[in-house]
Amino acid sequence: MTESEPAPDIAMWGASGSGKTAFLAALSIALNKAETNWKLVGENQASGAELIKLRNRLLDDRTFPDSTESLTYYNWLLIGPPEYHRQWWRPWRTQPGRAPRIRLDFLDPRGGLYAESQASVDKEALVSSLVRSRGLIYMFDPDRESRVGDAFKHLDSALNEVAAQMLAGNEYADGKLPHYIAVCITKYDDPRVLTLADRWGLTEPDLNDEMRIPRVAEDRAREFFHRLCRHGRSHNAEMIVDLIETYFHKDRVKFFVTSSVGMYIDERHRRFDPDDFLNVIDDPHRGLMIRGPVRPINVMEPVIWLGGMLSSRSMRSGR
């Protein structure tokens, strides 16, 4: 992607409290922790300031970001390590090339906006942004789904409006929306979520991880999502997978099991303890607090996957 090409817009989609802003707050921490040499910077003053504020909220204040109150835009730039090229006439020497850059224009709405049926200035702006975007991060909060059960409502309402605007014409002859969608099961660190994954036999220890934190394998994430939907409070939730795969190309949908703050690990043993992994505790005065170090799980992966998909797609087809 060159700088003159239109930037991929990535919109966050999810119910209120599903962890959209926390996910964004954890993104730069995840990049730092992964030692991949990818870094996240703000493209403008406001987005840069927000990036720092969000990160400090998790790392210094050890609390979660406040609820998003209005449509918020973050214009961030994901800058990767430079690729080294060998010169054919001097193959023993390498030379640093241009660092890959992925523009991430995140749209973070207040959660309730997705489910609102009546027209409003914000709702119009949200739908218009979704229509313009080509990448979606859909946040599915199993805890909320088990207690409120409104995930289907949040997805269905806005999706209908987006589809009505985009599919009414002949531009998308196959009848599918052109977006890439990263479906993120959030709050994996919540004992209720981890327990379910464990009970359904979907977890396995990551042998590459010295802390042995149980993971849901990439190829089983869809199944976990499906089962969580069926396990939810609302029967409508069962239809979410169908809804996603009806509106989007199946090969453009990828499932991730995520946690913005990760599991608590006792630093003395540096091993996952199934009896003591709760990293989020409830402070009666300050609300939810982060107990130990922030170790995001699968936070940068959906973003890098979307960024990669969008940039290669834009290179191929000019979007």
Add this chain to the structure above:
Amino acid sequence: MTVLPTAHWAVLGKTPQSLDDYDVIGSSTGALSKAEFSDWLKSFSSGTVEPKALPRVAASHFSRGGESWLGLSLQTKPESQDGFHRPYTMTWHVCLRWEQVSKTPISYRALYEALQRKDFSGESPFRLSLRDYDPPRLAGVANATARRAAALLLTGRPVCVVRAELPMEQRLDFLDAVAALLPYGMRSGLAVSTWTNSASRHRIRLSFAEVAPAHGAWELPWERDVPHDLPPEARLYEQELAQYEHDGLTRLIRRLAALGRPLDLDSETDRAEALMRVREHTAISLASSVKQVLPESLDSLARADEVRLHELNAHLSQALDRVTDDDRPAYRDIVKRNLTRLPDRLAGSPTTETFFGILLRLLYGPALHRHDLENLCLDLGGLREVPRPLARALKAASARCDPLVKLLITYLIGDAGMRQQLLSNMTVEELLHLIGRSRDATVLDSVLRELGGRGDRKEVAQQLHRHRYLVKPISACLGDAGMEHHRSILQLSRGRLLLPGDVKEIFEALDETPPQAFMLAIVAESGRGTGAALLSGLTAHALRQLGLEGPIKREIEDGLTRMTAPALTRALRSPRRLFGGRLPATTSSQTGRIRTVQDSLRRHFPTPLTESDVEAALDRLEHPAPLADLLAIMAESGPGTAPTLIYWLAHRAVAQLNSRLTAESLADIDQGLQRMTGPRRALPLVWRSHRGQA
């Protein structure tokens, strides 16, 4: 006095342990529904909160069914958690109908204080006890940042104040002050907030924030003079506001508060109206302040209080560029009534000279015009004569005047040296223009004297020819008394008695029939044998004036040829043959009259007419003689009759000018006639009897 309007209210927030999103959890009933309150408050969110933003106060507006509302919200720090253990904020909102608010101005601060005292429970609207709108307080808060913020809002773009470490109340006062620097009606569409999140897309036009939003908003650092490249509308507004301090600013704010008609910041027309209103106020306040200060200045002058006069001069000079022509009559009236004398002690004072300089600009504008000088004599008539400081002020003011006014000033202040210098620096062309514009005998005399002293006669002659011998300007300012001036011009143009060719040239230069005074000037200045040229010139103009063409014109021209031929030729020709046969009459009424007179002449006289016939015919003409009748006589006249006609014409002109001619002028005319027509029998001209009496 405390205002007690009825306010409606709503509370946006959550209930403890609730799993719901933010929404209106309580509101008054009867005016706006919960959904409408919810729509309003969510539309005007100041963006996601951050700890240092709270408590946060925001003012916004709402319309429903053609009814406009103004509201103010207070968002407080979280005190409880929702069902997801997240602390949540509460937003307390009060609102008033714009109809109420527009009648009695209300500040955001007053609304905030009233809101804090209220209990948001039940469903009834409540009455707000609002502090009075306080222009002096607002003026005290309106610093340079506030003025610039107000100016920048008039570009139609939002304004974001950054780098301001201020408590919330102070930020609220600032927002109030900015709004107070705009017409009050603009509050109907102005959303402000003590803190906004710049990553959030909000509809707040004026706010404090950590950084400015990425697009579209002005970033305004607190109390730092950042040299913005301001658009003209903002620059002009800021310049207007910059003129006000302390009481003046209070008065401006008071006036702006009275402008309650809703104005839309999105409308270019409405934004332009803001500038217009402030300028209006500036003009009014300046005009009224001059009205107050001017009598005091005149009084200081009369009391010879130079120190006070100096202070007042400074005040008056500030108003100079703002005074409009509509204000001046009132100032002139003040001066007429109050300026009586100039104490001797101030006669040489530079302060007095400065005062008169200011006075001239106040009364007549930046450049004096001719009519201003006429007015000046009336307005400053109390002084009886032009005192030295006024003369110096006039002299200084003359630098901004056109040459004619400069020249008139030299007369007014009696400065012959300045006058001479002015005239001698002007070209012949400029001098002649001066005469053309002035139509003033004094100016005419001065210029003629100057022209008489110029060495380059040829250029003077050429320019005079171009300016048609100044016949019109001289006639306009002197009328029948201008003969001597006409003669001066003719003398300047030739420097000798006129030859037939000169007379011909002069008549060709004129665009209409010359006045009698000019004709007599030509007669007086003419040399030998110029009679035919004079008669020819006069005839040509008469034909043009009556629009005669075709056969009748040829008949008259033939008559003229006969008249100017020697009298001897008369016996050698058969006169009837020349006029043989009637020519068909044209439809022109002038032609008809000529034909009628011709017929009459033929019935009474044998034609062509002899000298005595012409004389008799001319004597029978009614008074004043119609031009057509004269031309008819010419058409029927025989050889050698020209002198008779010339004498008759001169006689008639002299009779008309009569007492305006001096004895010397009459003698010169007489001699001129003799030179023109040659030695001949003296005619019994009436004017001979007046000789020496004129």
